[in-house]
Amino acid sequence: MSVKPEAASALFSGRFALATLSAPDGPAFPALVTADARVLDLRSAFSDEHLTVRALLEDWDRALGRLSALADDHGSPGYRPLADFRVRAPVEPRQVFQSGANYRQHVIDLHVAHRDPADDRPEEERRAEAAEIMDRRAAEDLPYVFIGLPSAITGPYDDVVLPDWAEKPDWELELAVVIGRPAHRVSVEEALDHVAGYTIANDLTDRATVFRRDMPQIGTDWLRSKNAPGFTPLGPWLVPAESVTDPGDLRLVLRLNGETMQDESTKDMIFDVARLVSYASQSAELLPGDLVLTGSPAGNGMHWGRLLRDGDVMDASVTGLGAQRTRCVAEVTR
Template identity: 85%
Template structure:
């Protein structure tokens, strides 16, 4: 099921974006979407192939991008209203790279909240200490990246099922970079050349299963806490990099049932998009269509003492990338 798309005065920046759509009872297909919410079926104008996908387009991105620019300005191409179609996650990646502890204010808040036993210093002193640690980390340390599963991805307006075992499901709105060229051991300076565009991700997490209770020395259990089906609402669009002037200064806003929970700029990131992409590429080969999630700012449910439950509606938006709306539905016991 899906909910009505979130209202937006400007769905995305630039003259066009990529999407994956389907007509009722029809197969999914790659589409060019314009800001006035008209759709061009890219199967009919680029390849005449029912097997064409957004990921295949990204595999030929340097040649495809100029053709998309031309199509966006070609008034003779058939266009249909977006309202006729269902919007899916814009791409099916082979790999999902996720980031933790990458927003300065968020990590400082965590540092202050988790006071060591016997530490009676005032909050201002502990906050200043945390800020100094963040400065050193940005200058000298490395990003924290782990792997997510593509099977956790769902559409930007689809319902999200909360598993019965998830005791503390939480939200994490994030900017996601979409890779457009194979990238391996690329430098920070050249990293953004390998990014085709950006989209919105909500990286849901069950806080109760992040750490293994049966064997604490193992540490984090990202498989269980983050990869339930539907735990990564994605999209609605992939907006090309050329339409986003500065990915390191975009506003992220997440509202829960209309109340603002997260509201921060990507300029608060400790490691910016280029550093994240470069770092991931030092160990792995990034492939076209892969996602690099860049972390989530302050304002998660654990901060507010209010976690997700049946019937909640999340509205997530990022400057220039549009908005997603997802409803939480409790798993029905079998």
């Protein structure tokens, strides 16, 4: 799907962003996208037919200066209209780090929705308990981070196939951090120096398979509930960190068939971007192109009592990072 012309005047903040595009019948290629919806094939600009966005991130310090110079010359003949191309997920990560339970109000809602069947306390009491837990987490505890699969990633305008086994598929709009410099055991103060930029992710989850009912002592089953092919629409743009004034003050909005479901600020995050990146790096080495998903705010389908169905259309946006539109399609059972 190409970008609609009427959206071109407000693609993203800053002078340029990175994207992965393709012609209707051609291979994917890395592109520089300008705010006025023109694109430059970076394979030619960097004289590398095999160049990818991830390769640019491997040498981000050098690439950023070159990209900035190319953006200054956006009237050159090499630029073409964005509308001529299909927009794909902006980067192919090697690793996806996903933060759970990171928005205060969202976690309170989930605490209430996923109650133990034997817990018959009033909702008000359970909400108060969850609020106390969240305050204690922010002050004393560590982020909750788990691993996702790159194979779950799809483009920002691609259809999302709802597996026939997914009984309660749900949306989770998130700010996604893109790593630009290797990060291993970095401090909170150093963490943002390793961030190349930001993009949008919708981390779909099948609520019916989040917990292992057959073995409750094991806890959550993120493989089953979050990693179906296409369950992570990503993009459309990778916006450089220098163009995002404050990742801790961005508005996330998700609309389902035109009705607003999520509308929250990243101010509600319990652990900010720097703390998440630093925490993940204490155990793993974060590599260029890797993603750190920062959690989703309140307003998921469990909160509304309305899960995803065949034909649903999700419109998702994050301040300065653009917007994605995905349509849900039920899997055809063989």
